[in-house]
Amino acid sequence: MAIQKKSIEEKSIWEDAHQMLRKAERDGVETAWDRLEQQTPHCSFGEGGICCRICTMGPCRISKKAPLGVCGADADVIVARNFGRFLAGGAAGHSDHGRDCIEAFYAVAHGETEDYQIKDKEKMLRIAAELGVETAGRELLEVAKDLAYEFQESFGTRRETVAFIGRVPEKQRESWKKLGIMPRGVDREITEMMHRTHMGCDNDAANTLLHGARMCLGDGWAGSMIATEISDILFGTPSPRKAQVNLGVLKADQVNLLVHGHNPIVSEKIMEAVNEPEMIALAKEKGAAGINLAGLCCTGNELMMRQGIPMAGNHLMTELAIVTGAVELIVVDYQCIMPSLVQVGNCYHTKMITTADKARFTGAEHVKFAMDNGMEQARKVVRMAIERYPMRNPDRVEIPENPVDIVTGFSNEALLEALGGTITPLVDAIKAGKVRGAVGIVGCNNPKYQHDYCNVNLARELIKKDILVIVTGCVTTAAGKAGLLVPEAIEQAGPGLKEICGALGIPPVIHMGSCVDNARILQLAALLANEIGVAISDLPLAASSPEWYSEKAATIGTYAVASGIYTHLGHPPNITGSPIVTNLALGGLDDLVGACFGIEPDPFKAADMIDERIKLKRKGLGLSE
Ligand code: XCC
Ligand code: SF4
Numbered sequence: 001m002a003i004q005k006k007s008i009e010e011k012s013i014w015e016d017a018h019q020m021l022r023k024a025e026r027d028g029v030e031t032a033w034d035r036l037e038q039q040t041p042h043c044s045f046g047e048g049g050i051c052c053r054i055c056t057m058g059p060c061r062i063s064k065k066a067p068l069g070v071c072g073a074d075a076d077v078i079v080a081r082n083f084g085r086f087l088a089g090g091a092a093g094h095s096d097h098g099r100d101c102i103e104a105f106y107a108v109a110h111g112e113t114e115d116y117q118i119k120d121k122e123k124m125l126r127i128a129a130e131l132g133v134e135t136a137g138r139e140l141l142e143v144a145k146d147l148a149y150e151f152q153e154s155f156g157t158r159r160e161t162v163a164f165i166g167r168v169p170e171k172q173r174e175s176w177k178k179l180g181i182m183p184r185g186v187d188r189e190i191t192e193m194m195h196r197t198h199m200g201c202d203n204d205a206a207n208t209l210l211h212g213a214r215m216c217l218g219d220g221w222a223g224s225m226i227a228t229e230i231s232d233i234l235f236g237t238p239s240p241r242k243a244q245v246n247l248g249v250l251k252a253d254q255v256n257l258l259v260h261g262h263n264p265i266v267s268e269k270i271m272e273a274v275n276e277p278e279m280i281a282l283a284k285e286k287g288a289a290g291i292n293l294a295g296l297c298c299t300g301n302e303l304m305m306r307q308g309i310p311m312a313g314n315h316l317m318t319e320l321a322i323v324t325g326a327v328e329l330i331v332v333d334y335q336c337i338m339p340s341l342v343q344v345g346n347c348y349h350t351k352m353i354t355t356a357d358k359a360r361f362t363g364a365e366h367v368k369f370a371m372d373n374g375m376e377q378a379r380k381v382v383r384m385a386i387e388r389y390p391m392r393n394p395d396r397v398e399i400p401e402n403p404v405d406i407v408t409g410f411s412n413e414a415l416l417e418a419l420g421g422t423i424t425p426l427v428d429a430i431k432a433g434k435v436r437g438a439v440g441i442v443g444c445n446n447p448k449y450q451h452d453y454c455n456v457n458l459a460r461e462l463i464k465k466d467i468l469v470i471v472t473g474c475v476t477t478a479a480g481k482a483g484l485l486v487p488e489a490i491e492q493a494g495p496g497l498k499e500i501c502g503a504l505g506i507p508p509v510i511h512m513g514s515c516v517d518n519a520r521i522l523q524l525a526a527l528l529a530n531e532i533g534v535a536i537s538d539l540p541l542a543a544s545s546p547e548w549y550s551e552k553a554a555t556i557g558t559y560a561v562a563s564g565i566y567t568h569l570g571h572p573p574n575i576t577g578s579p580i581v582t583n584l585a586l587g588g589l590d591d592l593v594g595a596c597f598g599i600e601p602d603p604f605k606a607a608d609m610i611d612e613r614i615k616l617k618r619k620g621l622g623l624s625e
Helices: 015-027 032-039 044-048 075-109 121-130 140-153 163-167 170-179 186-196 205-235 264-274 277-285 297-307 315-323 340-346 374-391 412-418 424-431 453-464 475-481 487-492 495-504 518-532 551-562 579-593 603-620
Strands: 241-245 255-260 291-296 311-313 329-332 351-354 404-408 437-441 467-472 509-513 541-545 566-569 597-599
Touching (some): 015 315, 075 140, 075 264, 075 551, 121 140, 121 205, 163 205, 163 518, 170 579, 186 205, 205 264, 205 297, 205 518, 205 551, 205 579, 241 311, 241 475, 255 264, 255 374, 264 297, 264 329, 264 374, 277 374, 291 315, 297 475, 297 509, 311 475, 315 340, 329 340, 329 374, 340 351, 351 374, 404 509, 424 495, 424 518, 437 453, 437 603, 453 467, 453 475, 453 603, 467 475, 467 495, 467 603, 475 509, 487 495, 509 518, 518 541, 541 551, 541 603, 551 579, 566 603, 579 597, 597 603
Parallel strands (some): 255 291, 255 329, 329 351, 437 541, 566 597
Antiparallel strands (some): 241 404
């Protein structure tokens, strides 16, 4: 395959990206798009998933000439094992983030920190009651201690099921039991996947894949869901608020500090420190008009949902944000942080700070955040950012203009409130065909696509078809930049959706949070199913990750499918070397869990595919079009 050099316009649909890509070229800065060119064409064994490096009798790669590895494993087994481990990486990422949230909550409950508090007491008590913790007449912190214990138990080996399984509709749960895919413990299923995929264990591709489903369900209904619920308890349950997106949120006359990663435990403290009068005074002393805090990727989503801080950009904008030359400091926790940010920062005056021992970057400075020093460390980081402001070279600064307005903050609690307190009006709208269905568009950017082309066009096409769209993760910024996250966007929606969203005063594309917050979408699906009295797989719902790249996205897709939600992906994971795994993913799972994956790179065709599915499900429920 000839290596095609893409023009700047072909790399992204956004003007702020074009402007910075041009500047990167002038400044001699390499980006992910350049490195993709260097890596293309990709190894076809890797792409098909038929390269095995699981033991040192290999590595083995499967071809016509050599259809079996040294041990006798065939393409199906090798693909299933590789994909199982891929999913394990994603489940581990979300769920270990969940564990960090539990540890923060535990520290609060046990009085081990003064830096974090229980902000949403009502939600904490509600969740405690839901999980069977006694609340009546008890001190708040006593309840919190028991609740922390409950959460911890979801990760271990002593329980038969994980934390929020009670939310899953009965019918769905029964099918999981029958299939043997009821998740028992978050860590247990991940460890078992590593065990099963050791040489000489699970050598039945379908069996490995079913365990993958179980492991991902543990992530969705526990690891991720716990992360979301605790984040709400500690930092507040999101409610609708205004914010802005794109690189135009950076300020020429202020200290620009970016938070990047996933866990609000770090970024919430940074935000508090930024707002302290001493810090603002110090910034002024250094010649800045103030301190501007903006987000990237999911930690940006977390802070935007709860605090309304602006979002500078999604995954592929992270390097380009630094190319503005106006970023003093970028502070990260973990996940989706390109190691290249250190090098890009070195081309300017941008300092990179890491905060988690499990995610250190050579060349970055480490300021370790712990439960008992969050505030102190946050102040240290903010001071470092301010100190760098005088080092900014104004001649190398170029900030794109015109940030776009959005409305964010749609937790399920907020959505229910907008609906008047119950889910019934949404169910009625679905039954009446005004809202024909709902689709969660989630996930990432990937330089193999024109940046955000699929994310934006799929959302636009679906709302035209009267399908409510929910976004999380990096799709949020795409939808926001396209002007879809404001109530006025109903003008782009079909007549039914326009009527309903117009009456409720909500946008036709609603922002539900970060990647772990896909658990909110699961919960919403369960609420709908329980209200109608059917399984999730009976509902006119779908999920999509058009431009996905990460292990986590594959895990999300898998728990969506296993939960009964048909899931579209722009491109397949590296499984195409196995007919068994591919056929199961693209169809076979439908008979088992009531949903499967669909692959389509073109967002317009994908919208039709999803629409077909929604028609089918509406028909199944006896609903007219
Ligand atoms: Fe990462 Fe969550 Fe993907 Fe964005 S969307 S590139 S996983 S930051 Ni989850
Ligand atoms: Fe080769 Fe089997 Fe070892 Fe994989 S596990 S590297 S297929 S011998």
